[in-house]
Amino acid sequence: MKLKDIYKRIKVTILNSYYSYYYYNIELNKKLILVESKSGGDLAGNMFHILLELSKPEYEDYNVYLSVLESKFVSIQNQLDKYSIKNVKMIRTNSYNYYKYLAMAKYLFTDTAFNRSYVKKEGQIITNTWHGTPLKKMGRDVDDRAYAIGNVQRNLLFADYLIYPNDYMKEKMIDAYMLKNLYDGTILNEGYPRNSVFFHKEIGEDIKRELGLEDKQVFIYMPTWRGTLVKKNTEHLLAVTEYQLRPLDKELKDNQVLYVKLHPFVSKDVDYSKYEHIKPYPDQYDTYEFMNMCDCLITDYSSVFYDFANTRKKIILFAYDETEYLRERGLYVPLNSLPFPVVKSVKDLVYELNSPKNYDDTQFLNECCTYDSPGAAGRICKHVIKGEKECREEKLPKNGKDIVIIFDSALAKNGLTTSLLNLFNNIDLKKRNYIVTFNEQALRKAPLRVAQIPEEVDIYPMSSGESFTLLEAIAYILYFKLNKENGFTEKYLERLYKREWKKQFGVVHFDYAIQFAGYEKKVINLFQRFEGHKSIYVHSDMVAEMKTRDNQHYLTLKNAYQKYDKVAVITRDIVPPTLEISGREDNIVVVSNCHAHKEVICKSKEPLAFDADTKCNITEQELKEILATDKKKFITIGRFSPEKGHMMLMKAFEKFSAKYRDVYLIIIGGHGVLYNQTLEYANNSEENIIIIKSIKNPMPVLKQCNFFILSSYYEGLGLTLLEADALGIPTMSTDIPGPQGFVRDHGGYLVEASEDGLEKGMIAFMKGVVKAMNVDYDKYNRKAVEQFDSLFK
Structure with missing residues (x-):
């Protein structure tokens, strides 16, 4: 550092x-x-x-x-x-x-x-x-x-x-x-x-006299800032602004003056000395007192017109880039639904400046300036500080349903997100008020992930990381880095995370908190301090996770599994490793992940298409041609991580290919530390191994394959196994906790988690031994929803 x-x-x-x-x-x-x-x-x-x-x-x-x-x-x-x-x-x-x-x-x-x-x-x-x-x-x-x-x-x-x-x-x-x-x-x-200033005309008249403008017609131009804090693009904005101002200055009359109030990023670079009728806004004045002096407001997409309308003076919307602007930022109401004239050129703008107000804004004033009146600041301060009931009070009604906040990490393209979305597709979203929270920072590079969450489910992003004091930072290092647990660490981590809960969620009352991701030690500790009924999901064999990936903090898991009211394991197979960590059995419940089988079938019927960020060692067209042939296609779907066993699978496939030619192996993953290694091995192999990274909808590929293989060393359940089965594709899985119970219950095919085991399974498929399980997923989901509802009892 x-x-x-x-x-x-x-x-x-x-x-x-x-x-x-x-x-x-x-x-x-x-x-x-x-x-x-x-x-x-x-x-x-x-x-x-x-x-x-x-x-x-x-x-x-x-x-x-x-x-x-x-x-x-x-x-x-x-x-x-x-x-x-x-x-x-x-x-x-x-x-x-x-x-x-x-x-x-x-x-x-x-x-x-x-x-x-x-x-x-x-x-x-x-x-x-x-x-x-x-x-x-x-x-x-x-x-x-x-x-x-x-x-x-x-x-x-x-x-x-x-x-x-x-x-x-x-x-x-x-x-x-x-x-x-x-x-x-x-x-x-x-x-x-x-x-309130707009109801005191004398304030504007005083400024007009002060500036020597009594005999002038005064306009103010207040356009919207078109950049962002990240992408300012000031040179382009400056050029566009001056392109509009030059001809406008020439068309203004000698008894007219136009004041321009631009964003500081642009205004500091504008040379107003070359204009005869255009001046910069004098920033020693309050903006609203200054506007009160003006005879007309020119703006575009700025909400300032809602305020200026109180003057009953003319408003012109100069929307020269409406089409371009609306591509980046939507409006609640179309400009042409407003009573004000909308112009696209300097010529039309000048025409409107020289024309009297000729529109009726009565309805607009009633709807959008409803409560504006003189003395608002006085009433607000008396109401808030003096306790005098000067303002109209209103309380928002509530529907009386339980409020459930659910954490789901980064909403990435992975099984966790799929599990949550499948849950929302199956439960009654009207039964409770559901809110999804996540770390804002984690979505900075992929902001559109939020759009996956159903509209009926609210969101509440966590906007910052921990704000440590010195003693809390020491306790944090001792606990998380050195694995020391004592009275000191307990005291200051308790204080830290209780304050963090108040910082993130404040006075909001939640009835239930669910740490659905089951990962991220900081959020596990945060939700553990929720003063209400709390549950944490376990999606995988966490003992194996710690041994294989070293991505979990043992003390955090132990304390969480002991102190959360319910520990929701997604299959009965991962009860033993969870119990090994916590030593507490009475709060462990099985809550199966729901399966969106109908959505899987619908998605499989869509045309195959690579996304902008999709990477593949063959072209999209080549993949389509291979999928269209009668040759056998084996497939697995899962992130490029050690526990998924992709390397073992490829080696087993090479052995298998020595006996059976013209068979393809397709590996699809979203992300993972082993992607480059997996790709390199596939490219150096003499067999037909296709690697696809990051494809939003892999179902059209899966649908055209003949055999699905779950090759993991350890797993929660493996929803991709269920997706393949929903499409009627024969499947097999390694015989490991997580999928083994599900596969056995539904007559599926299990093999040893080894190269030999996988090779034997492939051969068994070619001999017609491996069949699709054809699970009744409607029945399966009804049971999963009942299990989920048990978290609220």
Whole structure:
């Protein structure tokens, strides 16, 4: 590890220790208020107007702190000075003082989310105003970003008060962040603090006089930021912006001025000196007070028009790149359904700027500006801080069903994910409220995996790793790295993971927690601290896992299997190794994995197609031609890992091929440490061995094969064995705990887990001895669902 990484870890650990000291030892200060706008990067909109309210004499006995990024100190201080806000102290975001006040403040206000380390302290009152009525899709509604909503989601669920200026926004936010049945706080149906300014025309008139614009027609252009934090693409955005502004400047009249407010990434590079009628937005003014001066708003996909509509002035949507933009980001409502004119060219934009408002926005105002009115900030602060019931309160109704949170690791292309999806395909999803959680970081490179989860099942990503204190870090190293278990490690790991549960899931009440993956020692320890009924799945022979792959932590498994209420093994064959680890038998139950046999049959009928990330040692066309022949095709499906026995299988196949020619062996896997080694062996072999890595739907390949082989050294059950059987394909398995019970029960074929055993099985197939099991999977699944339901008894 590099020195800078070590330094960073030490610094973070010291910060966490400092924060935890105040979290555990210092009482809340009832007169302390912490305000944060966009993670400290701004002071605008709702948070600015909340601060204006808190600067009034009636709050002079409160200590108000504003979280500000160091790079913003000067500009925000200038803004505070301009508006004579004197009783606010700025603190650097993520500094020692920031964490101190984060743990001490009785009242916290934000328009987005506090950082990922924040743990809500009992007694703290959080108000989240959010930062705009959504036009663009958000939360789970954005497929490639749904995996990363965890920090925002938990902050919304933490909040004691959520502010919604209209029912449309309330509905979209609740659905997109899946707050139904989880949120216990109070919704305030109240106007946005920032929008109150639109009901005071004199504020805009004062700015107009101050800027010497009394005889001018003033427009403001506020386009949406089109980049991302990862892919800024500022050069292209700058070129496109200037391409639009140059002809627009020439068409504007001398009595017209256009102010442009762009994202800072772009605006800093725009040379406004070459324009005669176009000027940069003067950032010493509050955005909303400045907009109040303007005669017309020009925007595109920005939700700012929901706010500006309160002025009853004209709004123009300049959507020159609508088709391109919508390919990357969807909208909740199509632009042409809004009352405002939509233009695609500078020529049409100029025409609309010189035309009076000629549309009726009455219905839009009723639906989207419902609660906006003067004095919103005052009512909110009195309601939240003074306890005066100034705002319309609402509680979200709940359906009264049990809430079950289920962990499933990275939702990768593997048996664990298949098992979970099969479960969801068979259980009654309306019987309980199911929520799937996973580590956000694990899906960063494959965000679309979230789309596999049925819409009826909510998601709740875990947005960060552990936040250690110094003593907890020592206990962690002793326990996980050195396998030391004593009073010290127990005390500090207990404290760590109880706090981590509060950090991730806060005040949300779950009735049941299921560690479905059964792997990942950190999450096993986290779920073990859930204060409710908890179950953990065992999908494999964990004794063999530790011997073969060394990928499990014995102390973690031992304590989990002893302390979870139920330990769900997926076949009776893996009860003995599980019992060997825990020494406790009374909490072990058999819960078979469901099998989506109907879906397997449907998928097998789809055309064979490689995916963008599929790798194969022959072409797709060559594979199709081989599958279409009458030659025998043997197949196995499983990750490229030691326990799957692929090397043993290939060697057995080479021996078999000396007796039987023109037979193919196909090995399909999603990932695994042995992929390169497996591929190299296959390519160097003189036999017909085909290696396929990462194919989303392998069923069309499986359907056209003659014989399925499960060659594992150890296994949970091996759902691919069931998939082959569902397609009527003869199967055989090595005689190992996991599949052996299932295969014996259904008259299947078992062989010794060796090259000789596999070769004999192949020969037996060629002689017609091995047949399909033809299991009744409807009956099998009914029993599996009954077993799953036993976890809730």
